[in-house]
Amino acid sequence: MSAARRLGVLGGTFDPIHVGHLDVAEAAQRALRLDQILFVPSHDPPHRPLDPHASAFHRFALAALAIADHSTYRVSDLELQRDGPSYTADTLQTLRNEGWQVSQLFFILGADAFAEIATWHQFPAVLDGAHFVVIARPGTTLEAAAARTPQIATRLRRPDPDLIQGTTTFVFLVEARTRDVSSTMVRARLEAGRPIDDLVPRAVERHIAGHRLYGAVDNLHGQKQRVPT
Numbered sequence: 001m002s003a004a005r006r007l008g009v010l011g012g013t014f015d016p017i018h019v020g021h022l023d024v025a026e027a028a029q030r031a032l033r034l035d036q037i038l039f040v041p042s043h044d045p046p047h048r049p050l051d052p053h054a055s056a057f058h059r060f061a062l063a064a065l066a067i068a069d070h071s072t073y074r075v076s077d078l079e080l081q082r083d084g085p086s087y088t089a090d091t092l093q094t095l096r097n098e099g100w101q102v103s104q105l106f107f108i109l110g111a112d113a114f115a116e117i118a119t120w121h122q123f124p125a126v127l128d129g130a131h132f133v134v135i136a137r138p139g140t141t142l143e144a145a146a147a148r149t150p151q152i153a154t155r156l157r158r159p160d161p162d163l164i165q166g167t168t169t170f171v172f173l174v175e176a177r178t179r180d181v182s183s184t185m186v187r188a189r190l191e192a193g194r195p196i197d198d199l200v201p202r203a204v205e206r207h208i209a210g211h212r213l214y215g216a217v218d219n220l221h222g223q224k225q226r227v228p229t
Helices: 019-032 056-066 088-097 142-147 150-155 183-191 202-210
Strands: 007-012 036-041 073-075 105-110 131-135 171-174 216-218 224-226
Touching (some): 007 019, 019 105, 056 073, 056 202, 088 105
Parallel strands (some): 007 036, 007 105, 036 073, 131 171
């Protein structure tokens, strides 16, 4: 594969995927001129105390539906096929084993997740496996997130697509306007019998309702109602 190609990797539980995830992907792609973005649903998210609410099958399907209109996005079952905790370090190693170079890989995450990076498996070595692209998120500034890990201050850079060369990896801090949405918010709306059309793509909304995920269902008139438990 061409050394000029750049692959963004956006991991997450996607329980469910929402417009905030898409905003983060778009901001990273624009800032670093990424050729493609790989959405990677987690099988066993190590920082989450409880199992995902939806099955791996549905979370993969929801991600695929969410990105269907984006020609440069695709979804991968790389972590869903792997047993044990879904560690980012292992995922990046798998991609390198497939032929991707460190300089071609860009792991994308929100500032809220980056604030906890010091607790990640194989930190700080995991930062050597790819460039990291940190996107501002409502409630967590880039400065506040970066301040949590002063030991990696020398890696921090503002986005500069022309800076990338060799095997030196950076942590790019990207200011962007991303919608204030979380998977918890989506599930809470559904549990309350409220609409989620402003939180997720339409195809995702339809799949959730059609399969009665997170306590929602469509009635014959397309309105949301609570599924009895």
